[in-house]
Amino acid sequence: MNEVGRSTPNRRRSTQGAEAFTVTPFMRLARTHVMSSAGDTLVTLSLAGSLFFSVDSDAARSRVALYLALTVAPFALVGPLIGPAIDRAKGGRRMMMLISALTRALMALLMIFHLDSLWLYPEAFTILVAGKTYHVAKSAIVPKIVQRSEDLVGANSKLVLLGGLAGAAAALPGAGLRFVDNSLPLLLAALAFLMAAMLSSQLPSTAVIERPVDARERQELRSAGIVLAASAMALLRAMVGFLTFLLVFWLRTSDASLIWFGLIGLGAVAGNLGGALSAPFVRRVLREEMIIASGLIASAAMAFVAASSPSRAIAILVALVVGASTVLSKLSFDSIVQRDAPDANQGSSFARFETRFQLAWVLAGLVPVVGSTVLPVGVGFLILAIAATLGAFFYLGGLRAVARGAVTPGDRLKRRVIADARGARGRLKRARQSQSEGEEPVDTEYTTSDDATEVEVVDLANIPEHLQSDDAAVPTAGEAVTDPESGEPSI
Numbered sequence: 001m002n003e004v005g006r007s008t009p010n011r012r013r014s015t016q017g018a019e020a021f022t023v024t025p026f027m028r029l030a031r032t033h034v035m036s037s038a039g040d041t042l043v044t045l046s047l048a049g050s051l052f053f054s055v056d057s058d059a060a061r062s063r064v065a066l067y068l069a070l071t072v073a074p075f076a077l078v079g080p081l082i083g084p085a086i087d088r089a090k091g092g093r094r095m096m097m098l099i100s101a102l103t104r105a106l107m108a109l110l111m112i113f114h115l116d117s118l119w120l121y122p123e124a125f126t127i128l129v130a131g132k133t134y135h136v137a138k139s140a141i142v143p144k145i146v147q148r149s150e151d152l153v154g155a156n157s158k159l160v161l162l163g164g165l166a167g168a169a170a171a172l173p174g175a176g177l178r179f180v181d182n183s184l185p186l187l188l189a190a191l192a193f194l195m196a197a198m199l200s201s202q203l204p205s206t207a208v209i210e211r212p213v214d215a216r217e218r219q220e221l222r223s224a225g226i227v228l229a230a231s232a233m234a235l236l237r238a239m240v241g242f243l244t245f246l247l248v249f250w251l252r253t254s255d256a257s258l259i260w261f262g263l264i265g266l267g268a269v270a271g272n273l274g275g276a277l278s279a280p281f282v283r284r285v286l287r288e289e290m291i292i293a294s295g296l297i298a299s300a301a302m303a304f305v306a307a308s309s310p311s312r313a314i315a316i317l318v319a320l321v322v323g324a325s326t327v328l329s330k331l332s333f334d335s336i337v338q339r340d341a342p343d344a345n346q347g348s349s350f351a352r353f354e355t356r357f358q359l360a361w362v363l364a365g366l367v368p369v370v371g372s373t374v375l376p377v378g379v380g381f382l383i384l385a386i387a388a389t390l391g392a393f394f395y396l397g398g399l400r401a402v403a404r405g406a407v408t409p410g411d412r413l414k415r416r417v418i419a420d421a422r423g424a425r426g427r428l429k430r431a432r433q434s435q436s437e438g439e440e441p442v443d444t445e446y447t448t449s450d451d452a453t454e455v456e457v458v459d460l461a462n463i464p465e466h467l468q469s470d471d472a473a474v475p476t477a478g479e480a481v482t483d484p485e486s487g488e489p490s491i
Contacts, residue, residue: 025145025204026155030162032199033138036101037163038170039192040131043108045174046185047124048261061249065369067125068362091205093351096137098200103130105193112183112190132358140351145204153279153335160276160327164269175262221349225289225340228398230353232292233333235391236326237357238364239299239384243322244268246368246380247315253374260312267316271323278324279331288332288339289399295325296392303385310378318381 107123107130114120138159146155170192177184251260282291302321306314337349367383368375 028199028202029138029141029145030159032097032101032196032203033159034162034166035192035196035199036131036134037166039101039104039108039189039196041167041170042174042185042189042192043104043127045171045178046111046182046189061369061374063121064245065366067121067128068366068369093137093140094200094203094205097134097141097203098197100130100134100137101193101197101200103127105190105197108186108190108193112186115182135358136351136354139354140348141203143350152338153283153331156334157276157279157331160331161273164273164276168266168269171262171265221337221341223340224398224402226337228395228402229289229292229333229336230356232296232391232395233329233353234357234360235387236292236295236299236322236329238360239322239387240326241361241363241365242367242380243318243384245365246375246377246384247319249368249374250315250377250380251312256312264312264316264319267319268323271320271325272327274320275324275327276331279328282328283332283335288335291332292329293392293396293399295329296388296395299325300385300388300392303381303388307378307381307385310381315377318384322384 174185
């Protein structure tokens with residue numbers, strides 16, 4: 001008996017020791033993400049010298065605008081068409097990560113020989129699209145490899161932290177290699193992408209969608225709370241894209257040294273890392289919705305300060321605050337989807353949301369790039385502040401409306417715009433019919449019906465008084481926020 005009793009603790013210790021060396025699926029994904037982030041950083045360093053600093057600012061702006069515009073196409077057209085099919089295929093998203101890493105490795109190698117050739121541009125564009133495709137696929141895989149649903153937010157926080165550290169670690173040797181030869185960072189990036197491809201091939205082969213999407217899942221993802229949070233998150237991602245290119249071209253046109261580019265980049269990285277590290281502590285104090293609202297308010301306040309006295313030092317603080325707010329809000333958004341849509345397939349839904357967030361980043365990044373003149377940085381900060389303020393107003397107003405069962409400000413504005421547009425079209429059509437028939441046109445107005453999917457023509461002279469309130473034409477806050485034509489959720 002004593003021998004058996006003594007062997008039990010020893011057996012437990014040996015089991016725990018074996019588990020310490022076990023490589024979990026999440027660890028494999030984390031290693032893949034580290035190598036992918038390092039490779040992306042090295043490519044960015046090399047392209048900064050080849051595409052951006054080697055030409056004047058006007059030529060650089062036109063090139064960046066072209067790349068951003070072309071980046072929209074794959075996400076706007078290909079994603080909605082092939083995304084669901086890839087989700088249903090066993091190992092589909094894992095295959096996307098593998099192909100993305102191999103594509104970036106190949107393009108990085110080709111760019112070494114084409115730094116002074118026109119071939120550099122399509123190769124750089126391919127790397128950009130492949131990198132964003134990787135992020136969408138990663139968002140779909142994370143919920144499938146964490147052991148418990150409650151661990152999802154923590155897993156995403158760890159990935160953000162590891163990605164930021166990997167990028168910072170790769171930037172140091174990459175910057176040194178760039179001064180020796182601009183092609184050396186690309187060679188190191190190709191090796192990092194090849195490692196990412198090898199590690200991604202070891203991820204578990206599972207289907208993201210194991211069952212068809214049912215009505216209950218669609219209804220949960222269209223709930224007012226998720227739509228409001230997704231809209232706020234899309235705005236924050238758009239602010240990051242806008243701020244990135246605003247600061248880059250401001251520094252470029254003001255002949256700032258490379259040190260300022262590095263300091264602002266470090267500010268953004270510090271914000272991302274700080275947001276990831278502080279997420280567990282912040283969530284103990286604030287609920288998820290308030291974290292998102294606080295991120296918008298903090299970004300607005302910092303942007304207003306920067307607009308009043310723009311400087312390079314202030315720009316570092318803006319990058320830090322916006323970066324931290326975006327990371328905290330993204331982790332909170334993941335938690336909201338978990339909580340409010342428990343029956344939804346998280347891998348597929350997160351991939352769809354991430355696609356839209358990437359689009360918001362790209363489209364907003366075009367704003368300070370296009371045009372014949374450079375957007376003044378003070379005006380850019382003011383635009384950022386106004387956008388964040390309006391976003392916070394609509395988000396907080398929407399939360400209050402949902403809490404009391406009323407109509408959210410965003411719902412009301414959207415229904416008014418739709419009703420006015422369709423009403424104008426209807427009045428024009430009826431006026432033409434009346435002219436052709438020689439009759440007086442009837443005074444009509446288009447309003448949306450209660451289910452937000454049909455539109456009816458109403459004679460203004462015959463509307464009862466109790467139906468003439470503003471709320472009569474708008475769905476309640478508890479209903480799904482859907483597009484009147486497509487029936488899809490709007491974010």
